[in-house]
Amino acid sequence: MAKNLPPTYDKIAKHDVFPETTHDERARYNFLANLNKHLAHVSQGNATAFKNRVQPKFMEEKGRDFENKDELGDAMAKDQHYQTWSALRRCTMEMRQQAGRSLTYRQAAELKEKVNKLNQGKDSLKLNDEVKVPPYLMAVDNHLMPGSYHTELFEGDVSNAANYDGGLFVTTAGLLGRYSDGGGKAMADWMKANNPDFKPKRILDIGCGIGHNTLPIAKMYPDAEVIGIDTGRPMLSYGHARAMSLGYENVKFVQAEASKLPFEDESFDWIQTTMFLHETGGVSIYNIMKEIHRCLKPNGITMHIEQPQYTDDMSMYEKWIRDWDAYNNSEPYWSKMHDIDPIDLLEKSGFDREQFMQIGAQAINDLDDGTQKADEPEDHGRSPIWNVFGAWKK
Numbered sequence: 001m002a003k004n005l006p007p008t009y010d011k012i013a014k015h016d017v018f019p020e021t022t023h024d025e026r027a028r029y030n031f032l033a034n035l036n037k038h039l040a041h042v043s044q045g046n047a048t049a050f051k052n053r054v055q056p057k058f059m060e061e062k063g064r065d066f067e068n069k070d071e072l073g074d075a076m077a078k079d080q081h082y083q084t085w086s087a088l089r090r091c092t093m094e095m096r097q098q099a100g101r102s103l104t105y106r107q108a109a110e111l112k113e114k115v116n117k118l119n120q121g122k123d124s125l126k127l128n129d130e131v132k133v134p135p136y137l138m139a140v141d142n143h144l145m146p147g148s149y150h151t152e153l154f155e156g157d158v159s160n161a162a163n164y165d166g167g168l169f170v171t172t173a174g175l176l177g178r179y180s181d182g183g184g185k186a187m188a189d190w191m192k193a194n195n196p197d198f199k200p201k202r203i204l205d206i207g208c209g210i211g212h213n214t215l216p217i218a219k220m221y222p223d224a225e226v227i228g229i230d231t232g233r234p235m236l237s238y239g240h241a242r243a244m245s246l247g248y249e250n251v252k253f254v255q256a257e258a259s260k261l262p263f264e265d266e267s268f269d270w271i272q273t274t275m276f277l278h279e280t281g282g283v284s285i286y287n288i289m290k291e292i293h294r295c296l297k298p299n300g301i302t303m304h305i306e307q308p309q310y311t312d313d314m315s316m317y318e319k320w321i322r323d324w325d326a327y328n329n330s331e332p333y334w335s336k337m338h339d340i341d342p343i344d345l346l347e348k349s350g351f352d353r354e355q356f357m358q359i360g361a362q363a364i365n366d367l368d369d370g371t372q373k374a375d376e377p378e379d380h381g382r383s384p385i386w387n388v389f390g391a392w393k394k
């Protein structure tokens, strides 16, 4: 049996609002998932190029080592191996968006209809036209997704959300599992295993998107009321319909902005974010964390899943290669967020420094049939092995 290839797209779990695909569209997704996985291997050559060519040349010319990431990046940008890898990686993102857009646009009207049918008459979806998408989110097409999370091409259009749902398989080469929910599953499992006496009644997932990682938490805690908030109206409408079609009864989707949470003080036991903080602007992240502190009950917990934070013992090269998405994949807040000291962030938001915790989490991938090798090279910035940090509120 072939080893180490991504799973095929037909293994992805479907639900009633999942976009339909033709044979050729699935073939395109499979090709791109494989190309992404292959490029993670090609990326190993960047480290070699840096060590054997770029750094020695710079030191010979300047008589010193790199002083900052900008200098390092300028020198690497002249290296042919890096140029090739970077151009191809950018192309996979552009092609992935193109592939997802074309297939969701052709069925945009049907998708809207299916979503409306499932959402009709349900009070677990609360949309609010007064909620403003923050300027930092409006300013970019996040990870090259035209129109980002909030754009509707016509009233009630959910095609961007459907594109996000189906296409995540490509970006992550299928490593997040059948429902692209490997992060939420890992989080829910960790919480249950490490805090068996914790019985949350109310859980908030901020920046829930279409609820990929909200639902595993709702499943683990069926007696809890789980609320996902987001500013993206299409994400919430589609996410709610998806949750309905999958039979969830304890989840609500609410349109709200994270730095102005429409909830009372001390009203949640657990506030979660997953792959969210890196998309928030520099000042907003502090405002959001203060809101989290305000809305958490005493003895409540907040946890945040992200790619690894940059630490003093991480090499300049590693920080720079991890920054690739910031400069090439329309993730402008990525570097700043990963440079923040999470203890400082939590402390400035009202949490006790002593309560800080940090764990490693790996996506629980129910698509892995045992043929994936554990020692696969890391695809910097995309790996489903995360840093999770947070704190209890005392």
Ligand SMILES: C[S@@+](CC[C@H](N)C(=O)[O-])C[C@H]1O[C@@H](n2cnc3c(N)ncnc32)[C@H](O)[C@@H]1O
Pocket (backbone or CB within 6 Å): 134, 137, 149, 150, 183, 206, 207, 208, 209, 210, 211, 212, 213, 229, 230, 231, 232, 235, 256, 257, 258, 259, 273, 274, 275, 276, 279, 280
């Ligand atoms: C990368 S997606 C992650 C979605 C989801 N947490 C997941 O794990 O699949 C980030 C989401 O955060 C939302 N978002 C960004 N800034 C926000 C804010 N200030 N308030 C509410 N939602 C926000 C975006 O609309 C987007 O849906």
